[in-house]
Amino acid sequence: MTEGGIVHSFQPSASAVNTDIQVSKITEKIMASSVKLTVNGQEYEVDPATPPSTRLVDFLHEKNLSGTHVTCYQGGCGACTVVASFVDPDSGAKNTHSINSCLAPLLGCNGWEITTIEGLGNRHDGYHVIQERLAEYSGTQCGYCSPGMVMNMYGLTQSSSSWTASEVEQHLDGNLCRCTGYRPILEAFKSITAQDIEDSHLARCPKTGQACRGHCAKKENAKVGQFVYLL
Numbered sequence: 027m028t029e030g031g032i033v034h035s036f037q038p039s040a041s042a043v044n045t046d047i048q049v050s051k052i053t054e055k056i057m058a059s060s061v062k063l064t065v066n067g068q069e070y071e072v073d074p075a076t077p078p079s080t081r082l083v084d085f086l087h088e089k090n091l092s093g094t095h096v097t098c099y100q101g102g103c104g105a106c107t108v109v110a111s112f113v114d115p116d117s118g119a120k121n122t123h124s125i126n127s128c129l130a131p132l133l134g135c136n137g138w139e140i141t142t143i144e145g146l147g148n149r150h151d152g153y154h155v156i157q158e159r160l161a162e163y164s165g166t167q168c169g170y171c172s173p174g175m176v177m178n179m180y181g182l183t184q185s186s187s188s189w190t191a192s193e194v195e196q197h198l199d200g201n202l203c204r205c206t207g208y209r210p211i212l213e214a215f216k217s218i219t220a221q222d223i224e225d226s227h228l229a230r231c232p233k234t235g236q237a238c239r240g241h242c243a244k245k246e247n248a249k250v251g252q253f254v255y256l257l
Protein backbone atom coordinates (compact mmCIF):
# COMPACT_ATOMS: atom_id res chain seq x y z
CA MET A 27 0.00 0.00 0.00
CA THR A 28 1.42 3.41 -0.94
CA GLU A 29 0.63 6.93 0.29
CA GLY A 30 2.23 9.86 -1.51
CA GLY A 31 4.68 7.44 -3.11
CA ILE A 32 5.85 6.09 0.26
CA VAL A 33 5.62 2.36 0.76
CA HIS A 34 4.12 1.59 4.17
CA SER A 35 3.96 -2.15 3.84
CA PHE A 36 5.13 -4.72 1.39
CA GLN A 37 3.37 -7.92 0.46
CA PRO A 38 5.59 -10.02 -1.78
CA SER A 39 3.87 -11.44 -4.82
CA ALA A 40 3.28 -15.19 -5.04
CA SER A 41 5.92 -15.48 -7.77
CA ALA A 42 8.53 -13.65 -5.62
CA VAL A 43 7.82 -16.00 -2.72
CA ASN A 44 8.21 -19.00 -5.04
CA THR A 45 11.52 -17.64 -6.32
CA ASP A 46 12.80 -17.16 -2.75
CA ILE A 47 11.80 -20.71 -1.88
CA GLN A 48 13.60 -22.01 -4.97
CA VAL A 49 16.78 -20.04 -4.18
CA SER A 50 16.82 -21.23 -0.59
CA LYS A 51 16.27 -24.83 -1.77
CA ILE A 52 19.18 -24.52 -4.20
CA THR A 53 21.38 -23.03 -1.45
CA GLU A 54 20.41 -25.83 0.94
CA LYS A 55 21.17 -28.37 -1.77
CA ILE A 56 24.61 -26.83 -2.38
CA MET A 57 25.32 -26.69 1.34
CA ALA A 58 24.15 -30.25 1.93
CA SER A 59 26.08 -31.80 -0.94
CA SER A 60 29.81 -32.17 -0.57
CA VAL A 61 31.96 -29.76 -2.54
CA LYS A 62 35.33 -31.15 -3.50
CA LEU A 63 38.17 -29.42 -5.23
CA THR A 64 41.89 -29.86 -5.64
CA VAL A 65 44.44 -27.17 -4.87
CA ASN A 66 47.94 -27.75 -6.24
CA GLY A 67 47.12 -31.43 -6.67
CA GLN A 68 45.81 -31.93 -3.13
CA GLU A 69 42.16 -32.86 -2.73
CA TYR A 70 39.97 -30.98 -0.27
CA GLU A 71 36.38 -31.50 0.83
CA VAL A 72 34.64 -28.33 1.90
CA ASP A 73 32.90 -28.33 5.28
CA PRO A 74 29.12 -28.54 4.50
CA ALA A 75 28.52 -25.79 7.10
CA THR A 76 30.59 -23.31 5.07
CA PRO A 77 28.53 -20.13 4.50
CA PRO A 78 27.57 -19.63 0.82
CA SER A 79 29.24 -16.20 0.90
CA THR A 80 32.71 -17.77 1.40
CA ARG A 81 35.05 -16.98 -1.45
CA LEU A 82 37.77 -19.18 -2.88
CA VAL A 83 40.52 -16.84 -1.64
CA ASP A 84 39.24 -17.16 1.96
CA PHE A 85 39.50 -20.94 1.65
CA LEU A 86 43.06 -20.70 0.30
CA HIS A 87 44.12 -18.48 3.21
CA GLU A 88 42.47 -20.87 5.66
CA LYS A 89 44.70 -23.59 4.18
CA ASN A 90 47.76 -21.37 4.76
CA LEU A 91 48.19 -20.67 1.05
CA SER A 92 48.86 -17.01 1.68
CA GLY A 93 50.79 -16.40 -1.56
CA THR A 94 47.48 -15.47 -3.18
CA HIS A 95 47.09 -11.84 -2.15
CA VAL A 96 44.06 -9.62 -1.69
CA THR A 97 43.87 -5.88 -2.19
CA CYS A 98 40.44 -4.77 -3.41
CA TYR A 99 38.39 -7.93 -2.76
CA GLN A 100 36.11 -6.94 -5.61
CA GLY A 101 37.73 -8.01 -8.87
CA GLY A 102 39.57 -4.78 -9.59
CA CYS A 103 43.28 -5.40 -8.92
CA GLY A 104 44.20 -8.96 -9.94
CA ALA A 105 46.25 -9.61 -6.76
CA CYS A 106 44.15 -12.69 -5.99
CA THR A 107 44.55 -14.37 -9.39
CA VAL A 108 44.78 -18.17 -9.48
CA VAL A 109 44.37 -20.64 -12.33
CA ALA A 110 41.31 -22.90 -12.44
CA SER A 111 40.60 -25.95 -14.58
CA PHE A 112 37.03 -27.17 -14.85
CA VAL A 113 34.81 -29.11 -17.19
CA ASP A 114 32.42 -27.02 -19.28
CA PRO A 115 28.94 -28.45 -18.51
CA ASP A 116 27.75 -27.72 -22.07
CA SER A 117 30.65 -28.96 -24.19
CA GLY A 118 32.21 -31.40 -21.72
CA ALA A 119 35.59 -29.89 -22.60
CA LYS A 120 38.14 -29.07 -19.92
CA ASN A 121 38.84 -25.36 -19.69
CA THR A 122 41.74 -23.70 -17.95
CA HIS A 123 41.69 -19.99 -17.15
CA SER A 124 43.05 -17.48 -14.70
CA ILE A 125 40.32 -16.23 -12.35
CA ASN A 126 39.95 -13.71 -9.56
CA SER A 127 39.67 -15.90 -6.47
CA CYS A 128 38.06 -13.04 -4.53
CA LEU A 129 35.04 -13.28 -6.85
CA ALA A 130 34.69 -17.08 -6.98
CA PRO A 131 32.14 -18.48 -4.49
CA LEU A 132 33.78 -21.51 -2.87
CA LEU A 133 30.62 -23.61 -3.13
CA GLY A 134 30.67 -23.08 -6.89
CA CYS A 135 34.13 -24.65 -7.22
CA ASN A 136 33.02 -28.26 -7.03
CA GLY A 137 35.29 -30.43 -9.16
CA TRP A 138 37.65 -27.58 -9.96
CA GLU A 139 41.41 -27.97 -10.03
CA ILE A 140 43.06 -24.86 -8.66
CA THR A 141 46.69 -23.90 -9.09
CA THR A 142 48.07 -21.17 -6.84
CA ILE A 143 51.44 -19.47 -6.90
CA GLU A 144 52.74 -22.03 -4.36
CA GLY A 145 51.90 -24.86 -6.77
CA LEU A 146 53.53 -23.17 -9.73
CA GLY A 147 56.98 -22.90 -8.19
CA ASN A 148 58.70 -21.95 -4.99
CA ARG A 149 62.15 -21.65 -3.46
CA HIS A 150 62.12 -25.21 -2.15
CA ASP A 151 61.09 -26.99 -5.34
CA GLY A 152 62.37 -24.52 -7.92
CA TYR A 153 60.71 -21.64 -9.74
CA HIS A 154 58.61 -21.74 -12.88
CA VAL A 155 60.00 -19.99 -15.95
CA ILE A 156 57.38 -17.19 -15.58
CA GLN A 157 58.56 -16.45 -12.05
CA GLU A 158 62.21 -16.57 -13.11
CA ARG A 159 61.64 -14.26 -16.05
CA LEU A 160 59.83 -11.67 -13.90
CA ALA A 161 62.82 -11.58 -11.54
CA GLU A 162 65.37 -11.46 -14.40
CA TYR A 163 63.64 -8.43 -15.92
CA SER A 164 63.40 -6.65 -12.54
CA GLY A 165 59.62 -6.84 -12.77
CA THR A 166 59.04 -6.94 -9.04
CA GLN A 167 59.81 -4.65 -6.12
CA CYS A 168 57.56 -5.02 -3.07
CA GLY A 169 56.21 -8.20 -4.68
CA TYR A 170 52.63 -7.74 -3.56
CA CYS A 171 51.20 -7.82 -7.07
CA SER A 172 53.68 -10.40 -8.39
CA PRO A 173 51.82 -13.66 -7.56
CA GLY A 174 48.71 -12.36 -9.32
CA MET A 175 50.74 -11.16 -12.31
CA VAL A 176 52.51 -14.51 -12.62
CA MET A 177 49.32 -16.55 -12.28
CA ASN A 178 47.52 -14.44 -14.86
CA MET A 179 50.36 -14.98 -17.33
CA TYR A 180 50.35 -18.69 -16.48
CA GLY A 181 46.61 -18.76 -17.22
CA LEU A 182 47.27 -17.29 -20.66
CA THR A 183 49.88 -19.94 -21.41
CA GLN A 184 47.47 -22.69 -20.33
CA SER A 185 44.49 -21.43 -22.31
CA SER A 186 46.38 -20.73 -25.56
CA SER A 187 49.06 -22.50 -27.50
CA SER A 188 50.60 -19.23 -28.68
CA TRP A 189 50.24 -15.53 -27.90
CA THR A 190 51.37 -12.19 -29.26
CA ALA A 191 52.94 -9.29 -27.37
CA SER A 192 49.71 -7.35 -27.68
CA GLU A 193 47.68 -10.29 -26.32
CA VAL A 194 50.01 -10.40 -23.31
CA GLU A 195 49.34 -6.69 -22.70
CA GLN A 196 45.58 -7.12 -23.01
CA HIS A 197 45.58 -10.19 -20.79
CA LEU A 198 47.42 -8.36 -18.01
CA ASP A 199 45.24 -5.25 -18.12
CA GLY A 200 43.34 -6.27 -14.97
CA ASN A 201 46.45 -6.57 -12.80
CA LEU A 202 47.58 -3.46 -10.97
CA CYS A 203 51.08 -2.70 -9.70
CA ARG A 204 51.69 0.27 -7.45
CA CYS A 205 55.49 0.36 -7.39
CA THR A 206 57.46 -1.42 -10.12
CA GLY A 207 55.86 0.08 -13.20
CA TYR A 208 54.38 -1.95 -16.00
CA ARG A 209 57.21 -1.78 -18.55
CA PRO A 210 59.55 -4.35 -16.93
CA ILE A 211 56.63 -6.62 -16.02
CA LEU A 212 55.25 -6.65 -19.54
CA GLU A 213 58.72 -6.96 -21.11
CA ALA A 214 59.37 -9.99 -18.90
CA PHE A 215 56.14 -11.69 -19.92
CA LYS A 216 56.42 -10.75 -23.59
CA SER A 217 59.79 -12.52 -23.67
CA ILE A 218 58.15 -15.84 -22.74
CA THR A 219 57.50 -18.17 -25.66
CA ALA A 220 55.41 -21.32 -25.95
CA GLN A 221 58.70 -23.23 -26.20
CA ASP A 222 59.80 -21.80 -22.82
CA ILE A 223 56.60 -23.12 -21.27
CA GLU A 224 56.99 -26.50 -22.93
CA ASP A 225 60.57 -26.77 -21.66
CA SER A 226 59.45 -25.82 -18.15
CA HIS A 227 56.97 -28.73 -18.23
CA LEU A 228 59.85 -31.04 -19.04
CA ALA A 229 61.40 -30.04 -15.72
CA ARG A 230 58.23 -31.22 -13.94
CA CYS A 231 57.82 -34.64 -12.42
CA PRO A 232 55.71 -36.84 -14.73
CA LYS A 233 54.41 -38.66 -11.62
CA THR A 234 53.37 -35.74 -9.41
CA GLY A 235 53.13 -32.83 -11.85
CA GLN A 236 55.20 -30.75 -9.43
CA ALA A 237 58.56 -29.15 -10.20
CA CYS A 238 61.39 -31.69 -10.32
CA ARG A 239 63.24 -31.84 -6.97
CA GLY A 240 65.93 -34.15 -8.32
CA HIS A 241 65.21 -36.77 -5.65
CA CYS A 242 64.62 -39.58 -8.15
CA ALA A 243 67.92 -38.80 -9.90
CA LYS A 244 69.69 -38.87 -6.51
CA LYS A 245 68.11 -42.25 -5.74
CA GLU A 246 69.23 -43.55 -9.13
CA ASN A 247 72.75 -42.18 -8.49
CA ALA A 248 72.71 -43.72 -5.02
CA LYS A 249 71.83 -47.08 -6.57
CA VAL A 250 74.61 -46.67 -9.13
CA GLY A 251 76.98 -45.67 -6.28
CA GLN A 252 76.04 -48.77 -4.28
CA PHE A 253 76.52 -50.89 -7.35
CA VAL A 254 79.96 -49.39 -8.01
CA TYR A 255 80.86 -49.85 -4.32
CA LEU A 256 79.86 -53.53 -4.47
CA LEU A 257 82.04 -54.05 -7.52
Ligand code: FES
Nearest residue numbers: 099101103104128
Ligand atom coordinates in the same frame (compact mmCIF):
# COMPACT_ATOMS: atom_id res chain seq x y z
S1 FES B 1 41.57 -8.84 -4.50
FE1 FES B 1 41.53 -7.42 -6.14
S2 FES B 1 40.78 -8.63 -7.80
FE2 FES B 1 40.65 -9.95 -6.10
Ligand code: FES
Nearest residue numbers: 167168171203204
Ligand atom coordinates in the same frame (compact mmCIF):
# COMPACT_ATOMS: atom_id res chain seq x y z
S1 FES C 1 55.78 -4.91 -7.16
FE1 FES C 1 54.87 -3.68 -5.60
S2 FES C 1 52.80 -3.58 -6.24
FE2 FES C 1 53.78 -4.51 -7.90
